[in-house]
Amino acid sequence: AQSVAQPEDQVNVAEGNPLTVKCTYSVSGNPYLFWYVQYPNRGLQFLLKYITGDNLVKGSYGFEAEFNKSQTSFHLKKPSALVSDSALYFCAVRDDFKNRDDKIIFGKGTRLHILP
Amino acid sequence: DTGVSQDPRHKITKRGQNVTFRCDPISEHNRLYWYRQTLGQGPEFLTYFQNEAQLEKSRLLSDRFSAERPKGSFSTLEIQRTEQGDSAMYLCASSLDSPNTEAFFGQGTRLTVV
Numbered sequence: 001a002q003s004v005a006q007p008e009d010q011v012n013v014a015e016g017n018p019l020t021v022k023c024t025y026s027v028s029g030n031p032y033l034f035w036y037v038q039y040p041n042r043g044l045q046f047l048l049k050y051i052t053g054d055n056l057v058k059g060s061y062g063f064e065a066e067f068n069k070s071q072t073s074f075h076l077k078k079p080s081a082l083v084s085d086s087a088l089y090f091c092a093v094r095d096d097f098k099n100r101d102d103k104i105i106f107g108k109g110t111r112l113h114i115l116p
Numbered sequence: 117d118t119g120v121s122q123d124p125r126h127k128i129t130k131r132g133q134n135v136t137f138r139c140d141p142i143s144e145h146n147r148l149y150w151y152r153q154t155l156g157q158g159p160e161f162l163t164y165f166q167n168e169a170q171l172e173k174s175r176l177l178s179d180r181f182s183a184e185r186p187k188g189s190f191s192t193l194e195i196q197r198t199e200q201g202d203s204a205m206y207l208c209a210s211s212l213d214s215p216n217t218e219a220f221f222g223q224g225t226r227l228t229v230v
């Protein structure tokens with residue numbers, strides 16, 4: 001069965017500095033990986049995904065993520081943080097294992113706090 | 117297309133009552149997911165459908181929970197004999213039936229059991 005871990009409950013970054021939010025995963029087949037963001041009292045919004053190909057994927061709001069197969073990681077990054085990036089971030093994984101166990105599983109989330 | 121719609125947005129019920137939530141997915145999406153989210157936590161998988169077929173129900177889910185998607189379009193999630201521990205945000209998401217497509221979420225239904 002697939003699983004995903006976000007080791008940090010909270011990440012604090014000064015505005016203008018680069019940020020990284022960590023995610024590791026476990027799947028039986030090939031992974032499909034996603035990042036979502038949730039602002040207070042709002043639904044989850046899709047940021048970006050890795051399917052295949054280039055290990056660095058770019059998404060909304062200047063975010064990008066790096067897929068590392070050997071480390072089974074998919075860390076979210078942004079070169080320069082904005083105060084408006086403060087939110088809850090979720091990593092998710094979907095397995096392409098052929099037994100159709102391909103539901104999307106989410107991590108527990110990382111609260112990103114950008115300090116002005 | 118107005119996205120994934122959930123109704124109601126908020127529900128307050130007394131312990132022991134039954135509640136039912138509705139989800140209308142994006143029209144061409146044949147995958148539909150239900151998740152439960154408590155404050156500050158990630159979405160916890162409950163169940164999912166491909167068209168009208170329920171593919172899996174979480175083993176952690178009590179028998180008090182049931183979901184249907186009778187015509188492969190909208191879905192309902194029913195909780196019988198609600199308990200205070202059922203208080204949470206219930207999220208619905210939909211996607212195309214392809215593993216490389218993302219799921220789109222509704223705004224959720226916040227359930228409070230008093």
